[in-house]
Amino acid sequence: MITAVAQDAVGAAVRRRPGRPRDEDIDGQIVAATLEIIDAGEEVTVSRVVARSGVSRAALYRRWPSLTTLIAAALDVGRMVPPEYPDDVDLRDALFDGLGLGESGVALSVAASGYAEERFRQRIRLVMSDRALQKAYWQSHVSRRRVPLLNALRAGVARGELRPxxxxxxxxxxxxxxxxxxxxxxxxxMDDPAVAARLRAAVEVIWRGMVV
Amino acid sequence: MITAVAQDAVGAAVRRRPGRPRDEDIDGQIVAATLEIIDAGEEVTVSRVVARSGVSRAALYRRWPSLTTLIAAALDVGRMVPPEYPDDVDLRDALFDGLGLGESGVALSVAASGYAEERFRQRIRLVMSDRALQKAYWQSHVSRRRVPLLNALRAGVARGELRPxxxxxxxxxxxxxxxxxxxxxxxxxMDDPAVAARLRAAVEVIWRGMVV
Known part of the structure; x- marks a missing residue:
């Protein structure tokens, strides 16, 4: 079975012309360079992104008119919007699992590697010093990752399982x-067992306060 | 009636000798200078604190062998450990009031002025880039402010009002x-009414999950 994603990839390969990089390549180079600059603890500037990515200044401006949205996209590399939950999902399980997914989700994704935790800390540092970046990151990334769990909880309210x-x-x-x-x-x-225990205890309390 | 605080102030004034600044004056100058540097968004260095405070480098090192604890103290200026709650405190009220006090307490203290909010954001930025500072600030300041409310909640558990x-x-x-x-x-x-509504709704859910 050829999935929609695979079809896209095939289409992109067919469209590719030798000697001229694909748009996706260029975007990938720009985002990767931005992430390297962030991980190095340096300030992201147009000159640095141009120097590291090898992409021209004109191409950078054409694709990313605002450094803010570029930084927000770079900070979100590797994270994705989780799929919608099935209708018969166990909501209590979903909340606990949610600690390993999405945004509630700092927990396991951050615990996965020390490197990810450093990037997380760097992300907070950046958004705390730039409210426009923070709002862009919230609207285009974090708030979108919340949607599936929020939808599942709303369905639980409609079913009468959660408080009206x-x-x-x-x-x-x-x-x-x-x-x-x-x-x-x-x-x-986040890989500290005491942290995991506190998170589980807190979700237990919150869940009890949510049910009818 | 002369309070203990007033007696201290009188005592300090009596002890004061002209031509030689009191220790409290020197500490106050150092902390105030540190806070000015933080508020200006500059990195706190020994040279900058010396230059701004007018205190000698030797006096600075004698009082604050570590810049980390000095920065932690400066970040906490104007905040204090709240008093213990009376035995018959209404715990539900205490939780809601707690949003205006202590650390749960970001809410009202931050809402009080835009300036305080900027300092709050600056504090998060600093502790996210320096885990030693973060741990020092947690241990000597934030965790101490939590104690009275935690004690009141433990008393509620002992009384059988909260879950065992x-x-x-x-x-x-x-x-x-x-x-x-x-x-x-x-x-x-924090002065956004939608934020206050979300906080109240969350505390309501958490409280329901806490009671027997």
Whole structure:
């Protein structure tokens, strides 16, 4: 079976002409260069991206009129919007699993490697010094990753499983916020077993407050 | 009535000798200079603190052998450990009020002025780039501010008002984390009415999950 993604890849390969890089190649080079600059702890500037990526200044400006959206995209490399949940999903399980997925999701994705945790800390540092970047990153990336879990919770309200007056956004904020608090305030590492225990205890409390 | 604080002030004035600054004056100058450097968005260095405070390098090193603890102290200026709660405190009220006090407490203290919010963002930026500073700030400042509310919650467990198996630290993390999420992830301002509504909704859910 050829999936839509595979078809896209085939189409791109067919369209490719020797001697002229594909648009996707150029975008990939630009984003990769941006990420290298971020990981090096340097400030992202047009000159640095041009120097590292080998892409011309004109091509960079044409594709990314704003450095802010480029940085937001680079910060999100490797993360994706999780799929929608099936109708019969166990919501309690979804909340616990959610700690390894999406944005509530700092937990396991960050625990996966020390490198990812450093990038996470760097991301917070960047958005704290630039509110426009923070808003761009929230709107185009983080808030989109929340949608599947929020939809599943709303369905739970409609089914009468969760309280009719439930503010599902606030519940998501509480769960994700508990995870952020571990890194941002306590300065703990997400692979610390004490952190995992606190997260599980908090989700247990929040879940009890959500059900009818 | 002369309070203990007033007596201290009188005592300090009496002890003061002209021509030689009091230790408290020197410490105040050092911390104030450090805060000015932080607020200006500059890196705190010994040379900058010496230049701005007018205190000698030797006096600075004698009082603050580590810049990390000096920065942590400066970041905490104007905040204090809240008093212990009375035995008959209404715990639900205490949790909601807590959003205006202490650390859960980002909310109202940050909402109080745009300047305080900028300093808050600057503080997160600093601790995200320096884990030693973050741990020092957590241990000597943030974690101490949590104690009175944690004690009140433990008393609630002992009274049988809250669930016997409750992890009060995790509950505190969930409430404070919800507040942090608004600033650190959403990039919202704490005086935004939508933020206050989400915080109230989250505390309501968490409280329901805490009671027997």
């Amino acid at each position: 007056d439930l503010d599902v956004d606030a519940c998501f904020d509480a769960i994700a916020g508990t995870a952020y608090y571990q890194i941002v305030v306590r300065g703990d590492r | 198996d409750l992890d009060v630290d995790a509950c505190f993390d969930a409430i404070a984390g919800t507040a942090y999420y608004q600033i650190v992830v959403r990039g919202d301002r």
